[in-house]
Amino acid sequence: MKTDFNIENFVRENIKSLKPYSSARDEYKDANTQEMIFLDANENPFENGVNRYPDPQQNNVKDLLSEIKHIPKENILLGNGSDEVLDLIFRAFCEPNIDNIITLPPTYGMYGVLADVNAIENRKVLLANNFQPKIDEILNITDQHSKILFLCSPNNPTGNSFNVNIIEKLLRKFKGLIVLDEAYIDFSKQKSWLGKLDKFPNLIITQTLSKAYGLAGIRLGICYASAEIIKILNNIKPPYNVNELTQQKAISRLQRLDEIQNEIEQLVSERRRLKKELECCVSYIEKVYPSDGNFLLLKVDDANKRYNQLIEYGVVIRNRTTQPLCENCLRISVGVCEENQKLIRALKAIQ
Numbered sequence: 001m002k003t004d005f006n007i008e009n010f011v012r013e014n015i016k017s018l019k020p021y022s023s024a025r026d027e028y029k030d031a032n033t034q035e036m037i038f039l040d041a042n043e044n045p046f047e048n049g050v051n052r053y054p055d056p057q058q059n060n061v062k063d064l065l066s067e068i069k070h071i072p073k074e075n076i077l078l079g080n081g082s083d084e085v086l087d088l089i090f091r092a093f094c095e096p097n098i099d100n101i102i103t104l105p106p107t108y109g110m111y112g113v114l115a116d117v118n119a120i121e122n123r124k125v126l127l128a129n130n131f132q133p134k135i136d137e138i139l140n141i142t143d144q145h146s147k148i149l150f151l152c153s154p155n156n157p158t159g160n161s162f163n164v165n166i167i168e169k170l171l172r173k174f175k176g177l178i179v180l181d182e183a184y185i186d187f188s189k190q191k192s193w194l195g196k197l198d199k200f201p202n203l204i205i206t207q208t209l210s211k212a213y214g215l216a217g218i219r220l221g222i223c224y225a226s227a228e229i230i231k232i233l234n235n236i237k238p239p240y241n242v243n244e245l246t247q248q249k250a251i252s253r254l255q256r257l258d259e260i261q262n263e264i265e266q267l268v269s270e271r272r273r274l275k276k277e278l279e280c281c282v283s284y285i286e287k288v289y290p291s292d293g294n295f296l297l298l299k300v301d302d303a304n305k306r307y308n309q310l311i312e313y314g315v316v317i318r319n320r321t322t323q324p325l326c327e328n329c330l331r332i333s334v335g336v337c338e339e340n341q342k343l344i345r346a347l348k349a350i351q
Contacts, residue, residue, distance in 0.1 A: 005202045007228050010093045010147060010177060015236060023239035025056050054244035057234075061247050064254040065222065069194055074227040077234060080241050082183065082208045082221030083110055088233045089204065089223075090118040093177060094147050101148045102141065104133055106157055106323040108181060111150045120147075126324050131158040131289075133166050139173055149174050152181040154188050157320045157331045159291030161190040171200045179204045186212035186264055187271075188292035194224055201226050211294060212264050215253055218246040267294050271334045274344070282347045286328075295333045303328040306350065313346035 008016075024041035044051045062073045079085035094101065096119035103111045104127050115122040123146070125137045138149065149170065153162040171178055182205055185192045193205055205224040210216035220242065223233065253260070275288050275296055284306070287299040300306050303321035307330060310317055318331040334340065 007201065007226070007232070011232055012092065012095055015092050015232065018235055020235040021239055023053070023056050025053055026239065050244050052244075053240050054242065054247055056239050056241075058242050058247055061220075061242075061250050061254070064251060068254065068257065069224070071194055071197070071224055072227075075197060075224055075230055077223040077225070077230050077237070078242050079221040079223065079237070080246075081210070081219040082181070082206050083114070084237075084241060085206055085221040085223045085233075086110060086179070087114050087117070088237055089148065089177075089179060090114050090120060092232050092236055094118060094120045095145075096120065099145045099147045100143075101150065102138060102146060103150050104138075104152075106155075106320070106326050107150070107152045108156050108183075127155075127158070129325070131155060131160045131325070132163055133170065135166060135169055135173070138170065142175065146174075147176045149176060149178045150181065151178060152183070153190075154182075154184040154292035156184065156293065157295070157297055157318070157323065157326065157329070159289055159293045159295060159297050161188050161292045164190070167193070171203060174202070177202050177204060179206060181206050183208045183211055184293035187268060187294050190292065197224060197226065201228075204229060209250060209253070212267075213253055213260055214263065215249065218249045220246055220250050266336075267334050270337060270340055271296065274332075274334060274340050277344055278347065281344075285347075295331055297326070298330045298332060300328055300330060303330055306330060309350040310343075310346055313349065315343050315346050317343075 028040060038052065041053055043053060058078045061078060062076050065071070065076055066073045077085065079088065100121035100123050101111070101115055102123045102125060105124050106127065112122050123141050125134055125141060128134055133151065151162060151167060151170070153167065154160060155162065167180070180193055180203060182192055185207065193203065197203055197205065203225070207222045207224070209218065209220045223230070271291060271294065278285050278298065279288050284301045285298050286301065289297040291297065297320070303319050307317065307319040320326045320329045320331050332343065335343070
């Protein structure tokens, strides 16, 4: 148990004194609403399914997530995509033009974008050649203004999960918050860190319904953290940040876990098949990196050339050659069987 961490030491002073906006739906919370008429929120009274404001706390979605993940509701925050969740974390804990964060390239680019938007210095420590974090370099670059360390595991674009012992050492030794981005955890053999939230009060875990749950279009991001951290983030989030249609769609999908698990198994199987096919049958692919995500990172002879050739064959992938440690690398999402077959045919056809 990490016992020397007090979240109050990391909250911005203006956030500590902030009086959150109280919406009409926050003020009236009686569960028995069957006989009530609502004349409190200046809504259009003509019923069409979405004429009322949504539940600002998304209680029905959280009830399902709490049951599925075995995490109390008070440890869950929902956002308009993971990007909103990450932005809330910046705004709650990082003082503009004073504090800094630490990121580990190559990694998800929004960490750096949000740092720039919030006027926060982004200190970068490259991953090692095996795409694992360098503990000593991370700790050596920190100071009293280092508020957040971002770990993406499984990592995007490299596809690998970070070593469990490395993550635990960082959780114990890093003085600030650690945001562990588990967007791709459902495709990994490695377990989520959700079960260790109570052990590490400085741990924030972000997940999403955009990947394994197949709901990228509804934009629903999830944050799991201590009740104290969730309360702080709730105080600064917009009152109705997750719309009614998103909540309804999320509930419908979360009630079909067998279907979701079947899709995950198919994607993992296709990922395995695709990796094997590309390693043995395409000469200009120099390496296919191991992956715990729903994608593969390939090292090729000339990434720009191969990317453009695939476009001509009607296949769109991601060129990652400009990223650190990813020279001449392409990132390929795992599709359904027919899509992967088209990709393989195109890769074999180009010279």
